[in-house]
Amino acid sequence: MARKRLVAPKRTRRSTTKSRKASPARAKQAPRRSTRRRRGGPRRRRGLLGWIAAPFVWVFRLFMALMLRGGIIVALMIGAAVIYIYSTLPEYQALLDGRSRGSVTLLDRNGEIFAWRGEQFGGQISTGTVSPYLRDAIIATEDKRFRYHPGVDPIGIATAIRINLSEGRGPLSGHGGSTLTQQTAKLICLGVPYDPDKWEDETAYEADCRESSLWRKAKEAVYALALEAKYTKDEILTIYMNRVFLGAGSRGFEAAAQRYFGKSANEVDAAEAAMLAGLLVAPTRYAPTANLERSQNRAAVIVRLMEEQGYLTTAEAQRARQNPARLSAAAEARAGGYFADWVMSQAPDFLTTKTTEDVILRTTFDQRIQRAAERALQHVFDTKVKAGSKAQAAIVVMSADGAVRAMVGGRRFKGVAGQFNRAIMAKRQTGSAFKPFVYATALELGYSPLDTVVDEPTTINVPGSGPWKPENYTRNYRGRVTMLEALEDSLNIPAVKVSEAVGRNNVRRVATDFGIDNELANGPSLALGVSESTLLEMSGAYAGILNGGTSVTPYGILDLRMKGESSPIIGQTGGLGERVISTSAARQLVYMMSKVIDEGTGTRAQLGGRPAAGKTGTTQAARDAWFLGFTADYVAGVWMGYDDNTPLKGVTGGGLPAEIWRETMLRVHDGMPVHALPMEGPTTPAAPEPAPQPQNNDRIVRSPNDKLIGRVPNTPANVAERIINDVMGRIFGN
The missing domain is CATH 3.40.710.10 (DD-peptidase/beta-lactamase superfamily)
Incomplete structure (x- = not known):
């Protein structure tokens, strides 16, 4: 008698459907059994690596938790500091003239300017009145993302650190990544006025304002945020343009334009604007009265930056390079240096070297005669004196009445x-x-x-x-x-x-x-x-x-x-x-x-x-x-x-x-x-x-x-x- 094969009955689509409908309880219990297995079942063994990593994981989780809470606290503190500084800031017009002392403008016998002493301030300018070339040159040189950051530029800071490291310096040595807003904060010395009882003199005060420690940078950043909250971008740039020192006793771009070019900052062209903006990195070194060729080379770099950033067309940039800025006649002559020192010493100190006001000093000086004396001395030493001689000479020319x-x-x-x-x-x-x-x-x-x-x-x-x-x-x-x-x-x-x-x-x-x-x-x-x-x-x-x-x-x-x-x-x-x-x-x-x-x-x-x-x-x-x-x-x-x-x-x-x-x-x-x-x-x-x-x-x-x-x-x-x-x-x- 043949034995039947032991096989399961063939399932049909219908029987399967029926089976599923007939046992809803089983379908509902399945996930509970699965959950019970995950929670109540035996745990996996960690192994040696798991035991070693566990403390580090715990510390990392704790650190992140503390960082999160600390970040919140720091953010609240920064916010409070910004709100406080915001409340102390005056209207921006009060910050435009940042000089600690006045200036002396010296006129010759014909009423022409021939020398300056003290801190020259040519007058207030604004982003709305200044030459667009100058406004764009400043931004292109100092802070190309000025219009977009909130006062601190993380991208700029990261770039500065990368450059410093690539040049073999410390991350905070050299390029600082400061924005124009941060530089403005430094220019107003974080709102701290000059106090003669605290600082020995104005030089010590300015040195303190220029301190570049990490703590100082942090305070500058907070102050910059407050400036951005209080003023518009144009107002911040206006403060900067009026307060920055630009060499040869010039405070602000208006004074510098008059000092070097004999014109207002509202009238400078692209080449002149580039030369003025080039002074920002080192005013004394790049002052055109000190070395015109070096100043022109620096201006060429600024022209290139303006062209790359779209502030100048190729034709404008080429024209600026082919026609570099030249000094005015008075600035080029640098006339009467010795004479200017002498007449400054003839008047009371409080009206000259220590003046807190702007003074006009009319003198007996004759620029034509001064040039004659200087050229005569140079001619004789060039033609009659041995090269390299250390001999000195002096000349005085006067009228019969002592002028x-x-x-x-x-x-x-x-x-x-x-x-x-x-x-x-x-x-x-x-x-x-x-x-x-x-x-x-x-x-x-x-x-x-x-x-x-x-x-x-x-x-x-x-x-x-x-x-x-x-x-x-x-x-x-x-x-x-x-x-x-x-x-x-x-x-x-x-x-x-x-x-x-x-x-x-x-x-x-x-x-x-x-x-x-x-x-x-x-x-x-x-x-x-x-x-x-x-x-x-x-x-x-x-x-x-x-x-x-x-x-x-x-x-x-x-x-x-x-x-x-x-x-x-x-x-x-x-x-x-x-x-x-x-x-x-x-x-x-x-x-x-x-x-x-x-x-x-x-x-x-x-x-x-x-x-x-x-x-x-x-x-x-x-x-x-x-x-x-x-x-x-x-x-x-x-x-x-x-x-x-x-x-x-x-x-x-x-x-x-x-x-x-x-x-x-x-x-x-x-x-x-x-x-x-x-x-x-x-x-x-x-x-x-x-x-x-x-x-x-x-x-x-x-x-x-x-x-x-x-x-x-x-x-x-x-x-x-x-x-x-x-x-x-x-x-x-x-």
């Missing part, structure tokens, strides 16, 4: 304030340049240029020092010579004899009244210029000779007033003073000094057909060489020497100083009509030699204020006195 027109305080002025000005600071022995005051005293006392004196070996006993034997520069002796010849050839012995004859006290008085305001020597060497003086003082004294014998106080200030005011606070600071010698004596002295240039030691100073008078001066061992002189129009003084008193080699006052004087005066008088000198030749017969005698102040007629007011005439009694003194001198040996 200083030009001042060169040394070679290679660097365009910065405060350099050593040899024209006013260097007190040097004057040498034979002092002799005109000896002869001025003699002429005032009635001597004639034709009066004679014996040039011969001389010995004078100086109490407390013993015998003193002066010598001529050539160590030769001429015998009897006139005073005219003695000055013409700068003979030492006659000058000493005349000084002793007229009285040293009288010579000192005349020199002092003419403006040589230093302690003058008491001994007989006074006549040979062993006393010290400055070039400015000596030039002023010679101006007194030119103007007919009236003293002058050299001056450079015409008036000083506050910006926007019409009435001056300070008027002219110098000029004509009291009469020192008579007009006749002064005119005769001018005649004697004209012979110095025509026939004597100063022939290298001749000006062709233009009459001139002057005097050479060379000190002991040729440590100083001078030439001072004048035409009918201007007085000029030249000093040459080494700052360390090293003797000059082969240089006397009649050499290089006379040539510098000549080159200066030729340029100064270029195109001017020729005027005759105010002089008169000797009209009285020659009197005998003035022999040395004791100082005799009783021979001078004095006014109640103890000033010289007249001279003793050549009466027979006075002539007889001179003859007796001459005879006695010959008998007893001087």
